[in-house]
Amino acid sequence: MAQRRQLLSQTVVFIRLVQYGYSDLSSNAERTSTPGPRADALANSFVTSYAGVVAFLAVANEGSFSRAADRLGIGRSAVSRSIQKLEAQLDTRLFQRTTRSTSLTREGQLFYENCQPGVERIVHALEELRELRNGPAQGHLRIHASPGFGRKVIAPLLTSFHAQYPAITLELLLDVRPADFMTDRIDVSFRDGRMQDSDIVARQLVPMQMFVCASPAYAQAYGLPRQVDELGSHRCINFRNALGRIREWEFKIDGLPHRRMLPARHTFNDLDLMLQAVLQGQGIAQLPGYLVCDLLRDHQLQHCLAQHAPDDGGHYVCYLSRKQLPARIRVFVDHIIEHTRALDLNCMQAPLTPITS
Missing domain, CATH: 3.40.190.10 (Periplasmic binding protein-like II)
Known part of the structure; x- marks a missing residue:
């Protein structure tokens, strides 16, 4: 579902354009259902496909015929008819439908993935022309x-x-x-x-530079580690990332990357809070350079283990x-x-x- 909804944000402009012409196209397709000259047959085929593809993308993105209809500003029955015509034209079932859910078939997923590049090109073309026109x-x-x-x-x-x-x-x-x-x-x-x-x-x-930092007060009270292995005896402050995991400390030892999970006195999910705890002398932490450069220059912080700082980020x-x-x-x-x-x-x-x- 997440992948299907990804296309939705890219096709918003495309779908909004369809809101103005969709009904005309659909009615056009029905009026030209009688076989005629080759040109009319091709036009009828294109209009049916166009309306059907737009309805198909909307349902695939929204995961529901009703929500797709709301998104397009048309009736649910119109969405259903367009997709039925498209499925008949392709001689392929695109959706598995039950009373509780709507999901893509294997063929529907393949068709969706093949449609995506074309829709992206249309959206990009619209953006480019709009910018050229507007200066x-x-x-x-x-x-x-x-x-x-x-x-x-x-x-x-x-x-x-x-x-x-x-x-x-x-x-x-x-x-x-x-x-x-x-x-x-x-x-x-x-x-x-x-x-x-x-x-x-x-x-x-x-x-991306990472510094193991402490306040002068902490350094005076507890000293600072000279080797990575000495960190385990210090009052470390850890960072919890957006996935809820504790971020490992990163180093380079003998030219190779090393990660360490260290026991913590405090753990935060915000770098500013970590920095404040370090400035207050509560412990030692590994912090990004952009956050601490000025503080290091002003001697509000001290850093150590520079010889093992990672350099590949x-x-x-x-x-x-x-x-x-x-x-x-x-x-x-x-x-x-x-x-x-x-x-x-x-x-x-x-x-x-x-x-x-």
């Missing part, structure tokens, strides 16, 4: 970022972007969960770590792969890349002195 970049951008990176890095850059592109409206969503571009209708997402999703374009903004700006990006996405990505790279977020290149007590 300068404009429209609405829906942006996703993790709370820490969004507040600290992205939000401060939105003012300068809006000043340069006042016709683009912005919506910034902060969430620890990874964004689903389709379901959440996201245009641009900022992600941390290592990118393995081949369906998106991921452009690195800055390397990054902070990325991500968007769906398209041959021709809408102008509003293109100018936003370019603006963020330029201004983020101008920020002093690379702590490893700063004159920070690790203190190991």
